[in-house]
Amino acid sequence: MYEKDYKKEYKLAIKKIKEFNRIVVFRHQRPDGDAFGSQMGMVTWLKDNFPNKEVHFVGENSITYTDVMYPVMETLDDSFFDQDFLAIVCDTGDTKRIDNENWKKAKYVIKFDHHPAVELYGNINIIENEISSCCELITDFMLFFKKKYPISKLAAMYLFSGLATDTGRFQFSSVTPYTYQIASYLTSKGIVPIYDIYQKIYLKDVSSLVFQKFVLNHMVFLEKGIAYYILKDEDLKEIGITDERGKEHLSLMSNIKGIHIWMCITEIKEKGEWRVSIRSSRLDISGVASKYHGGGHMQASGATLYDFEKEFPLLVSDLEALIK
Numbered sequence: 001m002y003e004k005d006y007k008k009e010y011k012l013a014i015k016k017i018k019e020f021n022r023i024v025v026f027r028h029q030r031p032d033g034d035a036f037g038s039q040m041g042m043v044t045w046l047k048d049n050f051p052n053k054e055v056h057f058v059g060e061n062s063i064t065y066t067d068v069m070y071p072v073m074e075t076l077d078d079s080f081f082d083q084d085f086l087a088i089v090c091d092t093g094d095t096k097r098i099d100n101e102n103w104k105k106a107k108y109v110i111k112f113d114h115h116p117a118v119e120l121y122g123n124i125n126i127i128e129n130e131i132s133s134c135c136e137l138i139t140d141f142m143l144f145f146k147k148k149y150p151i152s153k154l155a156a157m158y159l160f161s162g163l164a165t166d167t168g169r170f171q172f173s174s175v176t177p178y179t180y181q182i183a184s185y186l187t188s189k190g191i192v193p194i195y196d197i198y199q200k201i202y203l204k205d206v207s208s209l210v211f212q213k214f215v216l217n218h219m220v221f222l223e224k225g226i227a228y229y230i231l232k233d234e235d236l237k238e239i240g241i242t243d244e245r246g247k248e249h250l251s252l253m254s255n256i257k258g259i260h261i262w263m264c265i266t267e268i269k270e271k272g273e274w275r276v277s278i279r280s281s282r283l284d285i286s287g288v289a290s291k292y293h294g295g296g297h298m299q300a301s302g303a304t305l306y307d308f309e310k311e312f313p314l315l316v317s318d319l320e321a322l323i324k
């Protein structure tokens with residue numbers, strides 16, 4: 001078990017799962033591996049262990065992951081949500097980021113998350129912001145009931161996918177001995193070879209190299225230890241990628257001596273906004289991200305700029321102030 005004790009919440013959560021016949025599992029917008037992995041891990045575990053219940057999953061699809069690693073999302077008619085259902089929301093700190101507004105109609109809400117607890121929107125809130133990933137937390141929950149409700153090979157594969165991606169394949173500071181225990185348990189379920197999972201998640205096409213070339217040619221380094229690249233709409237078109245992939249090469253700027261904060265800024269033209277992904281080696285960037293319509297973790301946060309010319313220099317100087 002994880003060192004923190006969530007027994008009371010876990011028991012209440014399973015009681016509620018047993019109570020409801022209709023369950024919908026949600027997660028955050030612009031999903032990453034942990035959002036998809038925790039959502040689909042939960043869905044699979046529920047379907048395996050509670051076969052008489054109606055279990056659904058909603059949210060947008062992803063160009064990178066859908067149909068490669070995770071199934072196409074369901075589209076439920078709005079009227080579906082008019083009857084009682086339990087909402088389980090994974091990996092989402094605040095309500096504005098829950099992908100699908102219908103979660104609001106749920107009779108009861110269980111939140112599983114590892115972002116800072118900005119909003120306690122659940123009836124049960126199982127939140128641990130020091131744990132590496134929502135998948136690690138959800139696996140801990142499932143292990144608590146493992147004798148009665150086991151984790152199948154497929155559920156383990158989804159959970160492992162989120163664990164691996166949110167830890168950058170077990171290299172981030174959030175990784176603890178317990179993370180490895182969870183990884184060991186999930187992989188011992190006989191999931192498909194780990195190599196195959198990594199192939200699904202990380203295999204890229206040639207456009208990724210074209211993109212990488214662009215990033216290397218356009219990276220900007222600031223004296224105080226910030227690095228970034230900007231992708232305007234015209235750049236995305238020239239490279240041949242969608243804005244969703246903008247952050248794909250962020251890690252090119254990690255582990256570079258003297259670079260304390262790095263980020264990418266991607267224009268989303270149809271919305272008139274610029275999406276920023278910020279990372280740092282040690283500094284807590286989440287406060288600055290919140291100031292610019294975002295949030296996230298201490299070392300990995302996201303923000304949105306609505307007036308690029310005005311806000312970008314301010315964002316940079318706020319980040320520089322952190323370095324000082």
Ligand code: AMP
Binds near residue numbers: 094276278296
């Ligand atoms: P990203 O740069 O999109 O990979 O996001 C990094 C982390 O920050 C992820 O854990 C996101 O869930 C979180 N995050 C991104 N955008 C926001 C936001 N607007 N509000 C709160 N958290 C966010």
